[in-house]
Amino acid sequence: MSDFDLIVIGAGAAGLSVAAGAAQLGVSVALIERARMGGDCLNTGCVPSKALLAAAHAARSIRQAARFGVLADPPAIDWDRVRTHVQGVIEDIAPVDSEPRFRALGATVLRGEARFTDPATISVDGRTLIARRYVIAAGSRAAVPPIEGLDQIPYWTNDSLFDLIEKPDHLLILGGGPIGLEMADAFNGLGCRVTVIEANRIAAREDPELADGLRRTLTTRGVAIREGVKVTAVAPGPVLSLADGTRIEGSHLLIATGRTPNLAALNLAAGNIQAGPAGIATDRGLRSLTNKRVFAVGDIADPAGIGPRAFTHVGSYHAGLIIRRLLFRLPAKVDYAALPRVTYTDPELAQTGLTEAEAVTGGLDVQVLRWPLSDNDRAVAERDTAGLAKLVVHRNRVVGAGILAPHAGEMISQWTLAVAQRTKLSALAGLIIPYPTRAEAAKRAVGSYFAPKLFSARTKTLVRLLSRLP
Incomplete structure (x- = not known):
C-alpha cells in the first residue's frame, strides 16, 4: 500500500503549484522541503530581485526628475532600509507559500532531505515513504565556474546577495544574462559602481537588436560592460584577471553565470532515474524516461532533451500539465513555441x-x-x-x-x-x-x-x- 497518492519533492514555485492543485482536488499528497518554503523564487530570486529593482528605479526617478521641471535633491541611499524593504516584500508574500496554508489545503508537509532508496521508495531523514507517483521539483542553484582562485575569496550569488550587509562600492558581476543585467541595473541605480564581464555578449539568448538598445541604456547610465572576454583568475580584492591581459578590481563579486539543477542529494541512481547536466531526462509530458512513477517539473526538468527553462512561470506551466496528465488522465505535452x-x-x-x-x-x-x-x-x-x-x-x-x-x-x-x-x-x-x-x-x-x-x-x-x- 502506498502512503500517498502523490509525493512532491521541493516546495518552490513548481512543486507548490502541483501540491496545491492536487490537494484541492482531494488527492493524498505529501510536500517535502529541505530548506525554505517558496524556494528560490520567493527567497533568493524573483521576489527579492524585483524588490531591489523597485528601490533602484525609485532612486533613478528622483535623479531624473529635472527633465519634467521637478527639482529634487539627489537621493540618499539608506542601505539598511533598502534591505528592510526587500525582506519585507518577502515576508508579505511568504504566507501564500507557507506550511500552514498547504496543510489547510489538505497536504502533508514534511521537512527534510528526500532520497530515493529504490525506484518506488524514498527516505526523508530516516522515514520511509511510498507513493503511487512522484513529482521532483527540487529546482536549481547558481552555477559557479571553475576559475583559478575563486575558491579562495568571498563571492556572492543570488542565493546570498540579498543578505549583503554593506552596500558595495564597486560590484563586479560575472555573467551578462538576466540575473547579471538585472543586478547591474539595480546596484547602479542605488549608487554603486558596476562592471559586467561576459564571455559571449550580454543577453545572448535575446534578439541582438534589442540587446544593443539595452546595452546603450546601461552604459549611458555608467554601467561598464566588457564582452567577449573570459576571466582566467581571481585574486583577493577581488581582482579579476581577463584573457586579454587586463585586470579589474572591485569591492564585491557576484557570480551570475547560469543555473545548475539540484540533483546530487536525490540519489537518482537508486531510483532508476536518468539525469544529466541539464536535469532529469523526461518525455514531453515530463515523465521520467526510465522510471514511470516519476515526473519532473521546473528548473530540474529536461523534457525531450530541449533543456530546462529556468523561469517561475514555466514551473507553473509544468504544474498545470502534471495536473492534467496525472489527475485527469488527459494528454499533455510541453510546448515552448510561445514561451515569454x-x-x-x-x-x-x-x-x-x-x-x-x-x-x-x-x-x-x-x-x-x-x-x-x-x-x-x-x-x-x-x-x-x-x-x-x-x-x-x-x-x-x-x-x-x-x-x-x-x-x-x-x-x-x-x-x-x-x-x-x-x-x-x-x-x-x-x-x-x-x-x-x-x-x-x-x-x-x-x-x-x-x-x-x-x-x-x-x-x-x-x-x-x-x-x-x-
Missing part, C-alpha cells in the same frame, strides 16, 4: 516565440516589422524614448515578438497569445489599444505591414473611382 521571458531591467527586454535569427535558422521566410519608442506619444510625453517593438512575421502571422520598453513584461502577453493562436495580422491590426500607451508601438509595427498596399497607387486609383459614386 523578460529581463526586468529599465527598460525591460521581453521576448516571446522566435527571434529573427531563430526563425531564419529554422528555415522560415520572415518579414521583420519594427516601431521605435521614439515615435510613440506616451514615450515622448514621459521623456523616455529608448526602446523598440519588433515583430517576426511568417505567412501573415506573428511567430515571434520582442519589446524593449519600460514595463515590456506587461506588454508581451498579447503577443504571446498571438503567437500561440497563430493570429492573423489583419486581426491584430483591428485591435483597439488605449491612447497614449507604449503598447501602441507593436500595433503600429503591424500597421507598417499593410501600409505599402494601403497607400499604393492602385489603392489610390480605387479610392478615386469609389469617390465618384453617389
Whole structure:
C-alpha cells in the first residue's frame, strides 16, 4: 500500500503549484522541503530581485526628475532600509507559500532531505515513504565556474546577495544574462559602481537588436560592460584577471553565470532515474524516461532533451500539465513555441516565440516589422524614448515578438497569445489599444505591414473611382 497518492519533492514555485492543485482536488499528497518554503523564487530570486529593482528605479526617478521641471535633491541611499524593504516584500508574500496554508489545503508537509532508496521508495531523514507517483521539483542553484582562485575569496550569488550587509562600492558581476543585467541595473541605480564581464555578449539568448538598445541604456547610465572576454583568475580584492591581459578590481563579486539543477542529494541512481547536466531526462509530458512513477517539473526538468527553462512561470506551466496528465488522465505535452521571458531591467527586454535569427535558422521566410519608442506619444510625453517593438512575421502571422520598453513584461502577453493562436495580422491590426500607451508601438509595427498596399497607387486609383459614386 502506498502512503500517498502523490509525493512532491521541493516546495518552490513548481512543486507548490502541483501540491496545491492536487490537494484541492482531494488527492493524498505529501510536500517535502529541505530548506525554505517558496524556494528560490520567493527567497533568493524573483521576489527579492524585483524588490531591489523597485528601490533602484525609485532612486533613478528622483535623479531624473529635472527633465519634467521637478527639482529634487539627489537621493540618499539608506542601505539598511533598502534591505528592510526587500525582506519585507518577502515576508508579505511568504504566507501564500507557507506550511500552514498547504496543510489547510489538505497536504502533508514534511521537512527534510528526500532520497530515493529504490525506484518506488524514498527516505526523508530516516522515514520511509511510498507513493503511487512522484513529482521532483527540487529546482536549481547558481552555477559557479571553475576559475583559478575563486575558491579562495568571498563571492556572492543570488542565493546570498540579498543578505549583503554593506552596500558595495564597486560590484563586479560575472555573467551578462538576466540575473547579471538585472543586478547591474539595480546596484547602479542605488549608487554603486558596476562592471559586467561576459564571455559571449550580454543577453545572448535575446534578439541582438534589442540587446544593443539595452546595452546603450546601461552604459549611458555608467554601467561598464566588457564582452567577449573570459576571466582566467581571481585574486583577493577581488581582482579579476581577463584573457586579454587586463585586470579589474572591485569591492564585491557576484557570480551570475547560469543555473545548475539540484540533483546530487536525490540519489537518482537508486531510483532508476536518468539525469544529466541539464536535469532529469523526461518525455514531453515530463515523465521520467526510465522510471514511470516519476515526473519532473521546473528548473530540474529536461523534457525531450530541449533543456530546462529556468523561469517561475514555466514551473507553473509544468504544474498545470502534471495536473492534467496525472489527475485527469488527459494528454499533455510541453510546448515552448510561445514561451515569454523578460529581463526586468529599465527598460525591460521581453521576448516571446522566435527571434529573427531563430526563425531564419529554422528555415522560415520572415518579414521583420519594427516601431521605435521614439515615435510613440506616451514615450515622448514621459521623456523616455529608448526602446523598440519588433515583430517576426511568417505567412501573415506573428511567430515571434520582442519589446524593449519600460514595463515590456506587461506588454508581451498579447503577443504571446498571438503567437500561440497563430493570429492573423489583419486581426491584430483591428485591435483597439488605449491612447497614449507604449503598447501602441507593436500595433503600429503591424500597421507598417499593410501600409505599402494601403497607400499604393492602385489603392489610390480605387479610392478615386469609389469617390465618384453617389
